[in-house]
Amino acid sequence: MPGLAVVGTQWGDEGKGKFVDILAPRFHTVVRFGGGHNAGHTVVTGGREFILHLLPSAVLHPGVRSVVGNGCVVDPLAFFEEVEMLEAAGRDPSPDLLLSDRAQIILPVHRAIEAREEERLGKHRIGTTRRGIGPAYADKAARRGLRLGDLRHPDYRDERLAHLVAGHGELLGWSESRIAEEIAGTRELLDRFASRVLPLIADTSLVIHETLEAGHGVLFEGAQATLLDLDHGTYPFVTSSTAVAAGAAVGAGVGPGAVGRVLGVSKAYMTRVGEGPFPTEMDPEQNRTIQEKGNEFGATTRRPRRCGWFDSVVLRYARRVNGLDELAITKLDVLDGLDEVRIGVRYLLDGDAVEEFPGEFGALARCEVEYRSMPGWDRPTAGATRLEDLPPEARHYLDTLEELSGVPVTLVSTGPDREAFVRRRETGVFGD
Numbered sequence: 180m181p182g183l184a185v186v187g188t189q190w191g192d193e194g195k196g197k198f199v200d201i202l203a204p205r206f207h208t209v210v211r212f213g214g215g216h217n218a219g220h221t222v223v224t225g226g227r228e229f230i231l232h233l234l235p236s237a238v239l240h241p242g243v244r245s246v247v248g249n250g251c252v253v254d255p256l257a258f259f260e261e262v263e264m265l266e267a268a269g270r271d272p273s274p275d276l277l278l279s280d281r282a283q284i285i286l287p288v289h290r291a292i293e294a295r296e297e298e299r300l301g302k303h304r305i306g307t308t309r310r311g312i313g314p315a316y317a318d319k320a321a322r323r324g325l326r327l328g329d330l331r332h333p334d335y336r337d338e339r340l341a342h343l344v345a346g347h348g349e350l351l352g353w354s355e356s357r358i359a360e361e362i363a364g365t366r367e368l369l370d371r372f373a374s375r376v377l378p379l380i381a382d383t384s385l386v387i388h389e390t391l392e393a394g395h396g397v398l399f400e401g402a403q404a405t406l407l408d409l410d411h412g413t414y415p416f417v418t419s420s421t422a423v424a425a426g427a428a429v430g431a432g433v434g435p436g437a438v439g440r441v442l443g444v445s446k447a448y449m450t451r452v453g454e455g456p457f458p459t460e461m462d463p464e465q466n467r468t469i470q471e472k473g474n475e476f477g478a479t480t481r482r483p484r485r486c487g488w489f490d491s492v493v494l495r496y497a498r499r500v501n502g503l504d505e506l507a508i509t510k511l512d513v514l515d516g517l518d519e520v521r522i523g524v525r526y527l528l529d530g531d532a533v534e535e536f537p538g539e540f541g542a543l544a545r546c547e548v549e550y551r552s553m554p555g556w557d558r559p560t561a562g563a564t565r566l567e568d569l570p571p572e573a574r575h576y577l578d579t580l581e582e583l584s585g586v587p588v589t590l591v592s593t594g595p596d597r598e599a600f601v602r603r604r605e606t607g608v609f610g611d
């Protein structure tokens with residue numbers, strides 16, 4: 180199998196990490212193509228839970244190459260923390276890990292800018308993860324960012340660093356001595372970072388290209404998700420990178436054809452962390468029930484996730500903007516035991532039916548939802564591995580998701596363990 184992109188179709192936290200973990204051993208290389216340590220990919224393996232933020236989920240599979248692509252932003256402190264966590268678990272990721280020389284560096288000043296901006300926005304804040312992601316991407320676009328490759332040239336790096344911190348420091352109202360202190364502290368951090376990371380920095384676009392040319396499989400691991408995408412998400416309540424499938428090409432440095440198949444991942448219901456409109460959001464009591472059953476607390480920030488019913492308008496939109504070939508549904512077991520389950524079918528905006536996901540923020544906030552309601556299921560789906568083990572009502576629910584979205588639902592996850600999933604239909608993702 181040449182290329183496969185795995186992308187989230189909702190607001191993130193769909194459980195992409197689990198499928199990447201299952202699929203990784205079948206691929207030569209796994210590439211993260213966007214975002215930074217704002218992601219929280221939870222992988223349960225051997226009864227142990229790992230939460231990865233920055234590194235590809237494949238770091239848990241020795242022998243599979245992990246790449247942090249040029250579309251990513253890398254925080255040195257987050258890098259140290261994650262590598263140390265893995266080392267403490269007996270898994271040194273270095274032999275299989277490469278980072279793009281074109282990836283941007285998140286600096287401490289980026290976190291300071293973001294904290295100030297969120298505070299200033301008050302009730303209009305984005306509700307970011309406060310990891311400095313947005314300001315780092317803003318500096319990339321403004322062409323004043325530092326890239327990992329710059330660590331190879333300390334004089335050039337220091338000149339750009341001083342310029343960048345002085346500019347931001349002025350806007351933050353820092354004194355000259357505060358700015359000088361920030362520059363010195365960041366230099367020291369970058370020196371320490373360079374001594375660890377330089378051997379892992381490469382022209383990863385070339386490495387991926389050669390891997391594909393040699394006929395090996397490359398998995399492009401999405402972070403965040405369609406509705407958090409900078410262009411296609413619920414702007415401005417989005418992240419600052421390209422999270423849709425096309426981002427795999429740009430963020431890894433390959434042509435669009437190399438990305439190959441696109442697997443979307445959707446939760447059996449919806450969740451959202453942070454602010455912004457959420458048409459199918461549940462009432463507070465249902466919200467609490469699903470939050471607790473699904474352990475819906477942010478893997479990165481521990482914030483409670485807002486919960487909602489499955490929204491097929493969103494899935495149809497995700498199908499279009501990602502070019503989804505097939506879909507994995509996760510956390511079906513969290514809906515076990517409910518009397519009724521609901522799926523959002525279309526929106527009503529000022530009384531008119533809306534079939535397509537609106538681009539304008541104000542419109543989405545005003546949309547009401549028309550639901551299809553169906554009976555829930557008593558018999559648990561938790562841990563099921565065969566379609567015939569799912570209760571008829573749960574199978575009907577999956578049939579309905581497929582019918583409403585037009586995307587074949589090929590895989591269904593029924594619990595956190597690696598083994599807990601059903602192959603519902605023939606799938607092209609296993610390469611068999």
Ligand code: IMP
Pocket residue numbers: 190191192217218219305306307308309310311312313402403407416417418419452453454
């Ligand atoms: P940022 O990516 O930290 O700038 O945050 C922007 C928005 O994206 C906020 O609503 C975050 O909660 C959300 N976000 C960023 N990464 C993730 C993720 O991995 N899962 C869920 N939400 C995320």
